Amino acid sequence: MSSAICEDTIVAIATAIVPQQGSIGIVRLSGARSLPIAQALFVTKASWLSHHVLYGHIVHPHTGETLDEVLVLFMKGPRSYTKEDVIEFHCHGGIIPVQQVLQLCLDLGARLANPGEFTMRAFLNGRLDLTQAESVAELVGARSSLASKMALAGLEGKLSRPIESIRSICLDILAEVESRIDFEDDLPPLDEQQIKDQLAQALLVVKQILSTAQQGELLRQGLKVAILGRPNVGKSSLLNAWSRSDRAIVTDLPGTTRDIVESHLVVGGIPVEVLDTAGIRETIDQVERLGVIRSQQAAQKADLVLFTIDAQSGWTNEDESIYRQIKKFPLILVINKIDIACPNYQIGLPVVSKIVKTAAAKQEGIEDLERAILDYIELDSLTANNLEIAINQRQSASLTSAQIALEQVQKTIQNQLPLDFWTIDLRIAISALGEITGEEVSEALLERIFSRFCIGK
Secondary structure, eight states: OOSGGGSSOEEEEOSOOOTTTOSEEEEEEESTTHHHHHHHHEEOSSOOOTTEEEEEEEEOTTTOOEEEEEEEEEEOTTSSSSSSOEEEEEEESSHHHHHHHHHHHHHTTOEEOOTTHHHHHHHHTTSSOHHHHHHHHHHHTOOSHHHHHHHHHHHTTTTHHHHHHHHHHHHHHHHHHHHHHHHGGGSOOOOHHHHHHHHHHHHHHHHHHHTTHHHHHHHHHOEEEEEEOSTTSSHHHHHHHHHTSOOSOOOSSTTOOOSOEEEEEEETTEEEEEEEOOOOOOOSOHHHHHHHHHHHHHHHHOSEEEEEEETTTOSOHHHHHHHHHHTTSOEEEEEEOGGGOOTTTTTTOOOOSOEEEOBGGGTBSHHHHHHHHHHHHTGGGGSTTOOOOOOOHHHHHHHHHHHHHHHHHHHHHHTTOOHHHHHHHHHHHHHHHHHHHTSSOOHHHHHHHHTTSOTTO
16 A cells, blocks of 8 residues: 555644534644644744643634634544544634634645544554454444444454454465475474364354354344334334323324435334334325335345234234235234234234234333344344344445365365365455455455445544
């Protein structure tokens, strides 16, 4: 990687700015000119000591006008996030103070930072590896406490350490094999069994880490759940009971819900977007018909459908018609109003893998519903191996390549092929593992990764 990216000084607003709501706004500088720029703007009686909080005022360097009362934190490199000199101006919240400080920094020679550029510099300067850098973005964007926990584990190196260990094993094996190719007559025979054992152990760890990929995707993207059914079966009541709010209007009139009502919940640490849809039925009402069409579209896009029926009415022809349309989707059958169920409500029920009984009006059965959803996504496998991590799609792709290469090395040894063949797949595995931590990574890949970060991070 070129070091040119780190030669200039960058600046950005490091906090979300919401008018009349933010109490503090932070402007961050990083680079060789951070301290001179700060000293040109900030007037204080305190000494400029690293890692001390300084009190003073932002003063326009040309007009002498006082613009804000601020705190400044100076972190001299390499004891900083980027390993460069870093300055943070802690201004009063709101748009005007931080924009004024940002503009003055730009006027004095700083450059506006690109998305993720502070963290990219931390990576390029050896402060973080690539898995840790990605974990920073995941921690900022975490939508549940479990997602936050997994991101923090990645930031602490709980993913990079086993990856580096496996890569080190592969490098040692490659060195042993290549030394036998070049100096076979001068060295003792290769311990083939030891190499087999090392490969088997490396593959075991690779497969354990790969097993977290699906759950990692769930933690980052969440689960989309659509509540479907005919009108007046209690879909909106179910959403309200589940979200513990009055998100949806509930009446005894069929067709009350005309559009999709969304609610964002967390179930077992997994972010869940719940869609309460319009009741599906034949209707001449144009607006309601549009709602029915959107309900059908929601079922197609959802990861899971909660097909809800009314235990008071039992299984009806309308339920049967809807079921024929959606039975191809992953679904849980929710039998609502179980507290006022008719004696024969189970007659005609289809055979489905999961059935949950609820009384949404009394907020009963919600825990059973959540348990059924967690069973569907097999959440327990997330912590089964005690790795405390969950890999992303990029890491999964590279790790899969490493797994295939290591398995090919095993086949090569088993087929007693020459040592030269061993080295081919060992190099592929080493390269794939290096992509995960950033030991071997292209500039284009780095730009793609860090472009997803927010500006200021």
